[in-house]
Amino acid sequence: MSKLFGIGVGPGDPQLLTVKAIETIKLLDVLYTPTARNNKPSTAFRIADQYIPKEIDVKKRKFPMTNNWHEKRKSWNLIAQEMVTDVKQGKNVGFLTLGDPSVYSTFSYIQELVDDQIKIEIIAGISSFSQIAAISKMPLMLDDESLIVVPANTKQVHLEQLIEIGENIVVMKVAINYPKLFAFLKDSALLDQAYLISNASMETEQVINLQDCDGTEDLPYFTTMLIKKEGKDK
Template sequence: MAKFYGIGVGPGDSSLLTLKAVEVLNKIDILYTPEAEKDGGSLALSIAKPHFNEALEIKYRHFPMSFNKAEKEAKWESVAKEVIEDVKEGKDVGFITLGDPMIYSTYVYIMEKLISEIQVETIPGISSFSNIASSQNLPLVMDTEPLIILPCTADEEIIDDAMQKYSCLVLMKVYKKFGMIREKIEKYGLIDHAVLVSNSSQGTEKVYTDLRDINSEEKISYFSTILINKEYMHKAKVNH
């Protein structure tokens, strides 16, 4: 029976796909992919490309980044209809997404529109924060420690509370919030416990072990993540 597959392709390096993701890319007939750069559409495509089968049909669809909710909704709705038709005609259809499909991915918008109509299988992927921790040899959590993953676009109150309360924080979607976030990191005395990595595992990866080194005029990549660890950061920094 034909299915729709949501495929997490990891943070950037094509070798960070799972065997299962590769197997699915090998068998699907059609791949839907967003064009928008900011959504990671073209990046996800370049990561998955080495694993495409020769007969794969790629359908590029435009998902507007506009803040007009109705416009976005209509767009996803129309792509979902196309997908449902394809699957009902017996085609295996895929959708690729950066990192993990269930962590801050627009994949969820399309998945929710399909789930009552056709069979949906989601394949997990390596998240950027998990790859950053491993590539920096930086432990995130041990024993009874909580781990909090926060987008820098969250309410400031939530960020303040988390910075004071938890020993390990993953701050995602840094981008234009860098100035505000660095101020808070300084305020809570965490600057020596923080590392920022942009474009993890991509050719353009940048690692900042000292956030003070970042010029406030510098444009921070859209794919930047800050790890803060009050317990283990020292060793990672020394080792780097």
């Protein structure tokens, strides 16, 4: 039976796609992919490109990068209904997403719109923060420790509260709020406990030492921070 597949392609290195993700891509009849700026393929598409059979019908669609919720919802709904039509015609349809489809992914909104109309399967992918832990050679959490994952564009007061109470904190898309976040970490004497990596596992990967920074650096969009508190009371 035909389905819509949400496929995580991992953080950037094509070798980090799971076997299941690759096998699922090869089963697709139609593949939806966001159109990046300048009409270039999306990052997720470029990562998976070598595994995409030439005969697959690739449909490039614009997903608005805007804070206008109504505009985004309207666009998602149009694309979602097109996907439903394809699946009901007996086609296996895929949507590629960077990292994991269940972590801050547009696919979750598509899923919500079509969940009661067609069958859906989600293929998990490696998240950027899992890869950052691997690059840094440190565990995300141990024993009874907790892990907090938060986007940098959350309200500043809330972000600071989470960092204050957390033991291990992942901040996604740091570039959006980097100057304020840097200032808070500096005031809290946490710069030496924060690890900043841009474009994890991609050819343009950067490991940034925050103690050599001043908070004015121009960071790539895909920049993630891992804060690991030392000596926090249990």
